[in-house]
Amino acid sequence: METAVEIRGLVKTFGQFRAVDGLDLTVRTGTCHGVVGPNGAGKSTTLGMTVGLITPDAGTIRLLGHEVRAARALLGVLPEGLDLPERLTGAELLRYTAGLRGLDPAVAKNRSAELIEVLGLTKGAGTPLADCSTGTRKKIGLAQALVHAPRLLVLDEPFEAVDPVSALAIRRVLQRFVAGGGTTVLSTHSMLLVEQMCDDVTVVHRGKVVAAGPVSGVAAGGTLEDRFVELVGADVVGAGSLDWLTQ
Amino acid sequence: MTPAVAVVTRTRSVSVVTQMRATMFRRALREPGPIVAAMIGLLAAGWLIVYAVRPSASTETLSILTGSWVLGWIVLPLLLGGVRGRVRPVHLRLESIPPAPAAYALLVASALGIGPAVSLIALAALPAHAARDGFGPALIAAAGALLLWLLGLTGSAIALEAVGNAAGPVGAALTGVLTGTAMGVLGSVWAVAPWAGLLLITGPPASVTAVLRWTPGFWPLDATAILLLPLALLVGAAFLAYASLVRRVLTGAARPRSRRPAPASPAHPAPAAPGRVTGSPGAATGSPGGATGSPGGATGLPGGATGSPGAVTASPARAATASAGDFARGPIAGVLGRERHTWIRHPLRLQYLAFALVYGVLLATLPMLSDVDLLAPWAGVLVALWAATMAASLVALDGTALWLPLTAPRGERSEVLGRAFAWLLLVAPAGILLTVLGILITPDANTAGVFAAVAVLPAVLGAGSAVPVWISVSRVRPVTDPRHPTAADNPTDIVSVLLVLLALVVTSAPAFSLSVWGPPWSRWPAVAVGLLCGFAAWRAAAWAATERLTRRGTEVLAAAAQTTALPTAQIPLTWDTEWARTHKITLGALALLTLGWIPVVPQGLMVLVFDIKGAWILASHLTGTAQTATALSMLALGGTLLLTGLLLWDRREPA
Numbered sequence: 001m002e003t004a005v006e007i008r009g010l011v012k013t014f015g016q017f018r019a020v021d022g023l024d025l026t027v028r029t030g031t032c033h034g035v036v037g038p039n040g041a042g043k044s045t046t047l048g049m050t051v052g053l054i055t056p057d058a059g060t061i062r063l064l065g066h067e068v069r070a071a072r073a074l075l076g077v078l079p080e081g082l083d084l085p086e087r088l089t090g091a092e093l094l095r096y097t098a099g100l101r102g103l104d105p106a107v108a109k110n111r112s113a114e115l116i117e118v119l120g121l122t123k124g125a126g127t128p129l130a131d132c133s134t135g136t137r138k139k140i141g142l143a144q145a146l147v148h149a150p151r152l153l154v155l156d157e158p159f160e161a162v163d164p165v166s167a168l169a170i171r172r173v174l175q176r177f178v179a180g181g182g183t184t185v186l187s188t189h190s191m192l193l194v195e196q197m198c199d200d201v202t203v204v205h206r207g208k209v210v211a212a213g214p215v216s217g218v219a220a221g222g223t224l225e226d227r228f229v230e231l232v233g234a235d236v237v238g239a240g241s242l243d244w245l246t247q
Numbered sequence: 248m249t250p251a252v253a254v255v256t257r258t259r260s261v262s263v264v265t266q267m268r269a270t271m272f273r274r275a276l277r278e279p280g281p282i283v284a285a286m287i288g289l290l291a292a293g294w295l296i297v298y299a300v301r302p303s304a305s306t307e308t309l310s311i312l313t314g315s316w317v318l319g320w321i322v323l324p325l326l327l328g329g330v331r332g333r334v335r336p337v338h339l340r341l342e343s344i345p346p347a348p349a350a351y352a353l354l355v356a357s358a359l360g361i362g363p364a365v366s367l368i369a370l371a372a373l374p375a376h377a378a379r380d381g382f383g384p385a386l387i388a389a390a391g392a393l394l395l396w397l398l399g400l401t402g403s404a405i406a407l408e409a410v411g412n413a414a415g416p417v418g419a420a421l422t423g424v425l426t427g428t429a430m431g432v433l434g435s436v437w438a439v440a441p442w443a444g445l446l447l448i449t450g451p452p453a454s455v456t457a458v459l460r461w462t463p464g465f466w467p468l469d470a471t472a473i474l475l476l477p478l479a480l481l482v483g484a485a486f487l488a489y490a491s492l493v494r495r496v497l498t499g500a501a502r503p504r505s506r507r508p509a510p511a512s513p514a515h516p517a518p519a520a521p522g523r524v525t526g527s528p529g530a531a532t533g534s535p536g537g538a539t540g541s542p543g544g545a546t547g548l549p550g551g552a553t554g555s556p557g558a559v560t561a562s563p564a565r566a567a568t569a570s571a572g573d574f575a576r577g578p579i580a581g582v583l584g585r586e587r588h589t590w591i592r593h594p595l596r597l598q599y600l601a602f603a604l605v606y607g608v609l610l611a612t613l614p615m616l617s618d619v620d621l622l623a624p625w626a627g628v629l630v631a632l633w634a635a636t637m638a639a640s641l642v643a644l645d646g647t648a649l650w651l652p653l654t655a656p657r658g659e660r661s662e663v664l665g666r667a668f669a670w671l672l673l674v675a676p677a678g679i680l681l682t683v684l685g686i687l688i689t690p691d692a693n694t695a696g697v698f699a700a701v702a703v704l705p706a707v708l709g710a711g712s713a714v715p716v717w718i719s720v721s722r723v724r725p726v727t728d729p730r731h732p733t734a735a736d737n738p739t740d741i742v743s744v745l746l747v748l749l750a751l752v753v754t755s756a757p758a759f760s761l762s763v764w765g766p767p768w769s770r771w772p773a774v775a776v777g778l779l780c781g782f783a784a785w786r787a788a789a790w791a792a793t794e795r796l797t798r799r800g801t802e803v804l805a806a807a808a809q810t811t812a813l814p815t816a817q818i819p820l821t822w823d824t825e826w827a828r829t830h831k832i833t834l835g836a837l838a839l840l841t842l843g844w845i846p847v848v849p850q851g852l853m854v855l856v857f858d859i860k861g862a863w864i865l866a867s868h869l870t871g872t873a874q875t876a877t878a879l880s881m882l883a884l885g886g887t888l889l890l891t892g893l894l895l896w897d898r899r900e901p902a
Contacts, residue, residue, distance in 0.1 A: 053801060054801055072655060072656045073656045077650070079650055082647040083729050083730070084651075085585050085589060085645065085651070086645070086646070086730045087589045087592040087593050093585075095573060095574050095575060095581075095584065096575050096582070096584045096585040097581065097655075098575065098581070099575020099577060099578060099580050099581025099582075099584065100575070100578045100652065100655045100658060101581075101656070103574075105574035108575075109574055112574075130730040130731060
C-alpha cells in the first residue's frame with residue numbers, strides 16, 4: 001500500500017517552547033488515521049505544518065508523493081480555530097471556494113447542493129458564517145474541504161462542538177470517502193471515535209510520537225483510552241474529595 | 248425588593264461598576280491618545296468659555312456651539328472607538344444586578360472619563376455667559392448646563408449601545424459619513440472659515456434664530472426657569488431609553504446580533520427564552536441555544552444560526568439551489584466574488600467606503616463656497632485616494648481566513664488579483680463618475696487642472712487597487728474579533744496609510760507634472776502616462792504581494808492570528824539611564840516623534856501656510872522659490888523623521 005503522508009524529523013519551536021520535537025508520521029493511502037494526544041501535545045501544529053499553514057523549523061513532509069505546495073490540488077483541509085470569510089454564507093463559501101479551486105461551475109453547483117443536503121446544512125448554509133454555531137461552521141468547513149474531491153483530507157478536530165446527529169453525518173461522509181480510496185488524517189480527543197472510525201492511530205505527547213500503528217495494536221488488548229492514559233503518563237486528576245461541594 | 252434593599256443594591260452596583268470603569272480608565276491613560284484628546288478638549292472648552300464671556304458674544308451662536316458640543320460628545324465616541332474601555336451592559340449579564348440599578352450604575356461609571364470631565368468644563372460657558380444678566384439667569388443657565396451634561400452623558404451611552412454595537416453596518420456607514428464630514432470640513436477650513444467667522448461675530452440669521460429657540464441647547468440661556476422642565480423631561484426620557492436597552496441586554500430579550508428572528512418549525516424547535524446564564528451576544532460559544540442540540544442542527548436555531556445585524560442572509564432554499572451562473576468561473580473570480588460580497592456587508596469596509604466618498608467629495612467641493620472650483624474635477628481622484636488608503640489594513644480585517652487561498656493551487660496569486668479587481672470594480676465607477684461630474688459643474692475650470700485630474704485618475708486607480716493589498720500583507724495589524732468587528736476594532740494603521748499615500752503620490756507624479764508643467768501638447772500624452780504608470784504600479788504591487796504571500800504566507804497568517812498584543816515597556820517619567828540603555832529603539836522612536844514636528848510645523852507649515860517669519864525659521868531668510876523650496880524640504884525632512892519614528896515605535900522593545 002502506498003504512503004499518503006510521510007513526515008520525517010519534524011520540528012517546530014515557538015520561542016522557548018518546542019511544540020513538535022522530531023516527529024515522524026506515516027499514513028497509509030486509503031485509510032483513516034487518527035492523531036491523538038493531550039492538550040498542547042503538538043497535534044494541531046503538526047497538522048498545520050502538514051498542510052503548509054505553519055513553516056517547520058526542520059523535517060520533511062511529503063503528501064501523496066509530492067511536496068506540500070505541489071499537493072494542494074489533492075488536499076482538503078479543515079483547520080481548527082482559524083477564521084472563514086465571515087461575511088459570506090456557507091453556500092457562498094462553497095461557491096467561491098469551488099471557484100478558487102478551479103472547479104467548473106456546473107460541477108461545483110451539483111457538488112455543493114449534494115454536500116449541503118448530506119451534511120444537513122440546508123438551512124445553515126444561508127446564514128453568514130460569523131453567526132453560525134461552531135458545529136455548523138465545522139460542517140461547512142468540511143464541505144469546502146470536500147467540494148473539489150481531494151484525495152487526502154486533513155481535519156483538525158472535526159467533531160469538536162458537533163452534535164451527535166451531525167457527527168453521525170460527518171462520520172458517514174468520511175467513511176464513504178475512505179471507502180472510495182481517499183485518505184483521512186484527523187485529530188481528536190475522543191478515543192471512542194478513533195476506535196470506531198480509524199484504521200491507524202498515532203499518539204503524540206510533548207511533540208513526539210509515543211505510539212503508532214493499527215488501533216488494535218496500539219490499544220494492546222485493552223481500551224484505547226486506558227492505553228492512552230498509560231502512554232502519556234498522566235495522573236488522573238479529579239480524585240480529590242471536594243467535600244465542600246456536597247454541603 | 249424593599250426600599251432599603253434597593254438602596255443597598257444600587258449603592259453596591261454603583262461602587263463595583265465605577266471601580267471597574269476606574270481600572271479601565273487608568274489603563275487607558277497609559278496610552279498617549281487619551282492625554283492628547285484631553286488636552287485638545289480642554290483647549291476647546293477654554294476657548295468656548297473665553298468666547299462666552301466676551302461682551303460681543305452672541306447668545307444664539309453660543310447655544311449653537313454648546314448644542315454642537317453635546318452632539319459631538321454623543322457622536323464622537325462612535326468614531327473614536329468609545330466602546331473600548333467602557334463598562335457595558337453585557338459585562339453585567341451574569342451578575343445578579345437588576346436592570347434599573349445596573350443602568351444607573353453604568354451611567355455613573357460612564358461619567359468617569361475625559362469626555363464627561365471636559366464637557367462639564369465646556370458647558371460652564373453657559374452660566375458664565377448668562378452672568379452678564381445677573382445671578383438669576385446665571386443660576387438657571389447653570390442648572391440647564393447640568394441637565395445638558397446629563398443629556399450628553401445618557402445620549403452617549405445610548406448611542407454606543409444602540410448604534411456603536413448593535414446596528415452593525417448601519418452604525419459603521421454612519422460613522423464613515425460623520426468622520427468623512429468632520430475631516431472634509433477640517434480639510435477645507437479655509438473655505439468654511441469666512442462662514443464660521445460671520446456666525447461668531449454677527450450671530451446666525453433671524454431664520455436660524457427662530458428655529459434655535461426650539462432646540463435644547465438654547466433653553467439654558469433663555470433665562471426662563473420653565474424651559475428647564477422640558478430639558479429635565481428629555482433627560483428622564485433618555486434615561487428610560489437607556490434603562491430599556493440595559494434591561495434588554497440583561498434579561499436576554501435583546502439579541503444585539505440578531506435582526507431576523509428565526510422561525511420555529513417542528514424539525515427545528517425555537518429555543519426556550521434564553522436565560523442570563525446562557526451565553527453572551529456575539530460570543531461564538533455559549534450563544535443561546537448553543538448547548539441544546541436540536542435535531543439536525545447544533546443549536547436551537549434552524550441550521551445553528553445565531554443571526555446577524557445587517558448581514559444579508561440568503562434564503563435556505565436559494566442556498567441549496569443557486570444556479571451554475573452564481574458559481575465562480577476560475578480562481579480569481581472566486582476571490583473576486585467573495586470580496587464583492589464582503590465589501591457590501593462588512594461593517595468596517597462600509598465605514599471605509601462611506602468615509603472615502605464623503606471626505607473626497609467634500610474636499611473637492613467645499614472650496615466652492617469661497618468660489619474656488621479648482622478642486623472640483625479632483626473629486627474622483629480624491630475618493631479613489633482615500634478608498635485606497637483606507638484599504639491599507641484590509642487583509643488583517645479578515646482575521647485568519649487567509650488559510651483558504653494558502654491551501655489552494657496558486658491561491659496566493661488568485662487572492663491578490665481577486666482583491667485588487669474587487670477594489671477596482673467598486674471604486675473605479677465612482678471615481679470616473681465623480682471626475683466627470685466635477686468637470687461638468689466647473690465649466691470654467693483651469694484646463695491644465697482638468698487634464699491633470701483626468702491623467703492622475705488612472706494612475707491612482709491602478710496603484711490604489713494593488714498597493715494596499717501589498718501593504719496589508721506586509722504590515723499585518725490583526726483585529727480582536729474578525730467575526731463581529733465594531734468601529735472600535737478599526738485596525739487602520741497610520742504607517743500603512745502613509746505608505747499607500749506615498750505610493751499613490753509617486754505613481755501619479757509623472758502624469759501630474761506633465762499635464763501641469765509640460766507644454767500644452769503634452770496634455771493628452773499625460774493621460775496615457777497616467778494609464779501606463781497606473782498599470783505599472785498595479786503589476787509591480789500585485790507581483791510583490793503575490794511574492795510575499797508565496798514566500799512568507801505562513802508568517803502573514805501567524806501575524807493575523809496574533810490578536811493579543813505583546814506587553815510593551817512602560818516609559819519612565821524621569822530619566823532612567825538603565826532603562827535608556829535597554830530601550831534604545833523606544834528612545835529613538837520617542838526622539839524622532841518629538842523632533843520631527845520642528846521641521847514640519849515651525850520650519851515648514853508656518854512659512855507655507857501662515858507666512859510667519861522669524862530669525863530661527865530658516866526659510867524666512869530667503870525669498871520666492873528658494874523660500875518655498877526650503878520650507879517644502881523641511882516639511883519632507885520632518886515627515887521622514889516622523890514616519891521613521893512611527894516605524895521604530897512599532898518595533899519598540901517588549902516589557
